[in-house]
Amino acid sequence: MDEMLPPDPARLRVILAHLDKQMADHETIGTYLRLQRDAVQAAITNAEIRRKPPAAQPPQQGLRRMKLKPGTYMLEPKIQPDHPRPAYVHVGGCSAIERPASECTIRQAELSLTQQAVGAQACPTCRPDMTLGIDVA
Numbered sequence: 001m002d003e004m005l006p007p008d009p010a011r012l013r014v015i016l017a018h019l020d021k022q023m024a025d026h027e028t029i030g031t032y033l034r035l036q037r038d039a040v041q042a043a044i045t046n047a048e049i050r051r052k053p054p055a056a057q058p059p060q061q062g063l064r065r066m067k068l069k070p071g072t073y074m075l076e077p078k079i080q081p082d083h084p085r086p087a088y089v090h091v092g093g094c095s096a097i098e099r100p101a102s103e104c105t106i107r108q109a110e111l112s113l114t115q116q117a118v119g120a121q122a123c124p125t126c127r128p129d130m131t132l133g134i135d136v137a
């Protein structure tokens with residue numbers, strides 16, 4: 001591999017920066033696709049629920065307590081691409097998750113909150129942007 005590379009550090013740094021950017025772009029696309037995939041999965045689940053007769057209600061267990069799991073993050077996708085409720089990033093264990101969400105890495109949570117292409121927002125209840133140290137204002 002290094003026989004193909006230029007010998008000088010200046011050009012090597014340019015190549016390195018290019019590869020880093022490529023990796024970040026691909027990660028963004030991967031996160032975006034994952035959110036899209038989760039939205040489709042949620043739509044399938046919703047469609048299947050609508051076809052079933054209503055199940056008996058489980059007994060009420062009083063107020064559900066929020067038990068956050070610091071260091072874990074969840075991606076809650078949009079129901080449909082044009083649905084007004086945005087995709088949300090949550091801290092694991094957040095009780096404000098309304099749709100089927102999937103666990104994601106810290107890096108994916110950061111990318112979801114910082115990349116316009118993904119368009120996810122920080123959940124106002126569990127504030128993952130605070131725990132990630134991201135300024136999303």
Ligand SMILES: [Zn+2]
Pocket residue numbers: 089090091094095096097123124125126127
């Ligand atoms: Zn939340």
